[in-house]
Amino acid sequence: xxxxxxxxxxxxxxxxxxxxxxxxxxxxxxxxxxxxxxxxxxxxxxxxxxxxxxxxxxxxxxxxxxxxxxxxxxxxxxxxxxxxxxxxxxxxxxxxxxxxxxxxxxxxxxxxxxxxxxxxxxxxxxxxxxxxxxxxxxxxxxxxxxxxxxxxxxxxxxxxxxxxxxxxxxxxxxxxxxxxxxxxxxxxxxxxxxxxxxxxxxxxxxxxxxxxxxxxxxxxxxxxxxxxxxxxxxxxxxxxxxxxxxxxxxxxxxxxxxxxxxxxxxxxxxxxxxxxxxxxxxxxxxxxxxxxxxxxxxxxxxxxxxxxxxxxxxxxxxxxxxxxxxxxxxxxxxxxxxxxxxxxxxxxxxxxxxxxxxxxxxxxxxxxxxxxxxxxxxxxxxxxxxxxxxxxxxxxxxxxxxxxxxxxxxxxxxxxxxxxxxxxxxxxxxxxxxxxxxxxxxxxxxxxxxxxxxx
Amino acid sequence: xxxxxxxxxxxxxxxxxxxxxxxxxxxxxxxxxxxxxxxxxxxxxxxxxxxxxxxxxxxxxxxxxxxxxxxxxxxxxxxxxxxxxxxxxxxxxxxxxxxxxxxxxxxxxxxxxxxxxxxxxxxxxxxxxxxxxxxxxxxxxxxxxxxxxxxxxxxxxxxxxxxxxxxxxxxxxxxxxxxx
Numbered sequence: 001x002x003x004x005x006x007x008x009x010x011x012x013x014x015x016x017x018x019x020x021x022x023x024x025x026x027x028x029x030x031x032x033x034x035x036x037x038x039x040x041x042x043x044x045x046x047x048x049x050x051x052x053x054x055x056x057x058x059x060x061x062x063x064x065x066x067x068x069x070x071x072x073x074x075x076x077x078x079x080x081x082x083x084x085x086x087x088x089x090x091x092x093x094x095x096x097x098x099x100x101x102x103x104x105x106x107x108x109x110x111x112x113x114x115x116x117x118x119x120x121x122x123x124x125x126x127x128x129x130x131x132x133x134x135x136x137x138x139x140x141x142x143x144x145x146x147x148x149x150x151x152x153x154x155x156x157x158x159x160x161x162x163x164x165x166x167x168x169x170x171x172x173x174x175x176x177x178x179x180x181x182x183x184x185x186x187x188x189x190x191x192x193x194x195x196x197x198x199x200x201x202x203x204x205x206x207x208x209x210x211x212x213x214x215x216x217x218x219x220x221x222x223x224x225x226x227x228x229x230x231x232x233x234x235x236x237x238x239x240x241x242x243x244x245x246x247x248x249x250x251x252x253x254x255x256x257x258x259x260x261x262x263x264x265x266x267x268x269x270x271x272x273x274x275x276x277x278x279x280x281x282x283x284x285x286x287x288x289x290x291x292x293x294x295x296x297x298x299x300x301x302x303x304x305x306x307x308x309x310x311x312x313x314x315x316x317x318x319x320x321x322x323x324x325x326x327x328x329x330x331x332x333x334x335x336x337x338x339x340x341x342x343x344x345x346x347x348x349x350x351x352x353x354x355x356x357x358x359x360x361x362x363x364x365x366x367x368x369x370x371x372x373x374x375x376x377x378x379x380x381x382x383x384x385x386x387x388x389x390x391x392x393x394x395x396x397x398x399x400x401x402x403x404x405x406x407x408x409x410x411x412x413x414x415x416x417x418x419x420x421x422x423x424x425x426x427x428x429x430x431x432x433x434x435x436x437x438x439x440x441x442x443x444x445x446x447x448x449x450x451x452x453x454x455x
Numbered sequence: 456x457x458x459x460x461x462x463x464x465x466x467x468x469x470x471x472x473x474x475x476x477x478x479x480x481x482x483x484x485x486x487x488x489x490x491x492x493x494x495x496x497x498x499x500x501x502x503x504x505x506x507x508x509x510x511x512x513x514x515x516x517x518x519x520x521x522x523x524x525x526x527x528x529x530x531x532x533x534x535x536x537x538x539x540x541x542x543x544x545x546x547x548x549x550x551x552x553x554x555x556x557x558x559x560x561x562x563x564x565x566x567x568x569x570x571x572x573x574x575x576x577x578x579x580x581x582x583x584x585x586x587x588x589x590x591x592x593x594x595x596x597x598x599x600x601x602x603x604x605x606x607x608x609x610x611x612x613x614x615x616x617x618x619x620x621x622x623x624x625x626x627x628x629x630x631x632x633x634x635x
Contacts, residue, residue: 003618010614014588014595015489015541022542030548033555040555043486044563045621046589047478048570050491053590127467142466161470196474197568306514308464354464 005035009042121145122178123162129394131156131172150177153189166199166214168192179205186229192220210242210257217251229257232269234311240264270437273334274414277434279304279316294331301328301421310350310396310432318418319428320363327419332434333372334412340405340438347401348435349384349416355393358428364388365429368415369401369436378413379406387429396432405438412436465509473502476519478563480526483556487530487549489541491592497533501526519560523553562628573623581616588613 008025011017017025028035123146133140134152146160153172161167164182174189185205195202195214202214204221206229212221217236223229231240232254239248240255245264249255256265275292301324305317318328347369353360366386371379384399391397416431480501485494505512505522512521527549534543544552574582580602587598599609 006618007614010617011610013486013489014610014613016595016610017542019542026544026548029544029551033551036551036555037558039486039552040482040559041562041621042617043482043552043556044478044559045570045617045624047482047485049585049589049617049620050485052570052574053586126470159467159470165470165474167470194471196471198474306468 005038006042009039013042013046121163122148122181123160125158126161126167127157127159129157131158133158146178148178148180150175150187162199162202164199164202165196166202167194167196169194186221186223188223188225190220190222192218192234194218206257208242208257208259210240213239213241215239215248227259231255231257270439273336273412273436273438274332274434275334278309278312278314278432280312280314292332301325301418302330305430308352308354308430308432310352312432315352315430315432316416317428317430318363318365318421319358320421320423320426322422322424324422326422327417328421329418330416332414334414334436336405336409336411336438341407341409343405343439345403345405345412345436345438347382347412347414348433349399349431350396350433351387351399352396352430352432353387353391353393353428358426359393360389360427360429361425362389362420362423363418363427363429364420365416365418365431367399367401368413368417370413370415371406371409372411372413373408374410379409465512465514466506469506469509472518473505473522476522476560477502479519479556479560480522482563483523483553484526484530486552486556487544488533493533493537497526497529501529504529517557517560520557523557527553569624569627570620572627573620576623577616577619581612581619584609584612584616 005025005028008017008021008028011021012025029039125140125142125144125146128140128142131140132154134154140151140158151158151160151170151174153170153174153176155172157172158170159167160170160176160178162178162182162184166182168176168184169192170176171190171192174191175187176189176191177185177187179185180203182199182201183203183205187207191204193202193204193214195217197216200214200216204212204214206212206221206223207227210229212219212231215237217238218234219236219238220232220234221229222232231238231249233249233251235251237248237250239246240257242257242264247255247264247266249266252269252271254267254269256267258265279293281292301321302316302318304314306314307317309315316330347367349367351365364386367384369382369384373379380403382401382403384401387397387399414434414436416434418429477498481494481498484497484501485491488494488497501522504525508525512518530549531546537543574585577585584598584602587593587601588595593601595610595613596606598604598613599606602609602612604612
């Protein structure tokens with residue numbers, strides 16, 4: 001691509017083109033997709049340069065004093081206007097501002113957070129499900145701006161998006177406190193944090209001088225009333241600090257902070273033996289055929305969907321069809337080795353049904369778990385509880401099976417069954433996060449001695 | 456796929472989708488209007504419209520592409536109502552550059568990190584030119600005046616700095632891809 005088109009594009013962004021040059025540029029963009037691609041790349045560069053330079057200026061200014069540069073002050077004025085916004089639309093403010101805030105915040109060590117002014121808006125309530133809140137200074141409404149202070153969720157779930165765009169899902173009973181634009185404190189209960197790149201460095205304070213610092217990740221924390229925290233890294237990596245201990249924890253590992261112990265215990269989460277457990281991956285373009293799951297599925301009744309997801313972006317939807325089959329099943333064989341014989345196993349699957357659309361009436365769902373010998377003899381059959389219309393809607397229901405791996409097991413057959421599917425009444429259930437683990441919940445344990453750091 | 460439930464789930468996921476789409480949509484709007492204030496207002500309008508109409512979004516399609524469609528209409532309406540004598544792109548060109556922004560979506564994340572690295576390696580004078588143009592939002596003639604250059608020389612300097620940044624970013628992202 002010649003430099004001529006690049007000069008025209010830069011001239012356009014600099015408002016420096018005359019009429020003839022503008023006509024020439026527009027002709028090239030309208031007729032030549034390669035020129036349009038170059039324009040988009042340059043557009044991204046210009047936009048990022050604006051964000052970078054303003055954020056850098058804010059960082060320098062906030063280090064020197066509490067005064068804001070003019071650009072930042074303008075954005076704060078704009079921020080205040082969003083009080084009048086309907087519902088979640090205000091979330092965009094956070095995203096718009098995030099690029100400007102973050103470079104500045106990134107220079108602030110978590111151990112010395114900026115002083116937050118009383119009444120400062122730190123985030124937004126982006127969703128709730130059957131949420132019951134304890135006393136609050138202001139009504140908790142979706143789209144409402146959230147100030148520094150505690151949030152006491154008695155039951156249900158609530159989702160908060162920080163100014164940095166970090167998102168936390170709280171599950172009641174839970175007590176949480178927003179203490180900065182990219183920092184919170186968990187006092188009790190369960191929290192799952194999703195931290196996009198631009199919110200990198202999100203810090204979560206825990207009891208006993210502990211802190212979790214995101215290094216680009218998704219993680220879940222369970223903090224029980226005895227003050228014991230389990231930090232499970234679902235994706236990416238976190239850094240955990242407690243006193244003078246610092247450790248990094250990668251995905252599929254769990255760190256435990258126990259007030260009765262001076263050390264942070266780190267253990268590996270048991271390996272999930274199920275392939276494509278969240279129905280995220282597909283081997284081919286046919287959305288009805290999830291990779292690793294058997295081909296003996298009926299496309300008339302099931303497909304991967306983004307309509308619901310417990311984790312990740314997708315789940316498997318099973319639905320009725322007037323001209324379909326009475327039932328369907330989806331299968332996966334999970335192979336095991338003889339050293340697993342006699343060890344405990346646990347199987348789980350999550351099922352969801354909605355009260356708003358395609359609410360189940362007649363259809364139902366259950367799963368079989370069948371250890372088999374090499375000659376395909378079924379050694380035993382276990383069935384989960386059956387999910388029917390009587391079960392609660394709008395929440396993920398966990399079905400579990402446990403047992404001891406029988407001798408001579410070569411593989412477990414996982415069979416996901418739905419029945420009563422031939423119906424004119426549109427009904428659906430969603431499946432996600434199938435899991436089969438073998439062995440004790442702690443497969444290995446490593447104690448990090450006080451003062452030791454792998455950082 | 457049958458019966459998408461325009462529902463709390465899509466609303467629930469809106470912030471996460473928007474976080475990914477927002478840089479692309481923001482860049483597109485800014486490219487189309489070239490006014491920071493107008494671009495900010497339009498971006499807010501686009502996000503509000505996207506949220507209000509989230510029931511119409513087909514989750515099997517690109518969310519960024521869907522919001523770019525909303526942005527294109529917002530820009531067209533903005534152009535029709537704006538009488539500033541500024542030459543603006545026509546409908547076909549806006550469509551072409553919207554499609555190009557969608558194609559470039561995957562470049563936004565890693566290239567942002569690369570940009571920070573590459574700016575840090577620039578000579579002080581080049582950084583000054585960028586600060587005057589982007590932080591202080593000065594036009595080329597004002598940048599030239601502050602740097603004791605002719606307007607033509609300032610425009611050429613900025614063009615060369617941008618090209619150096621673009622080359623540096625490409626090298627860095629290509630290198631990271633090789634080492635992944």
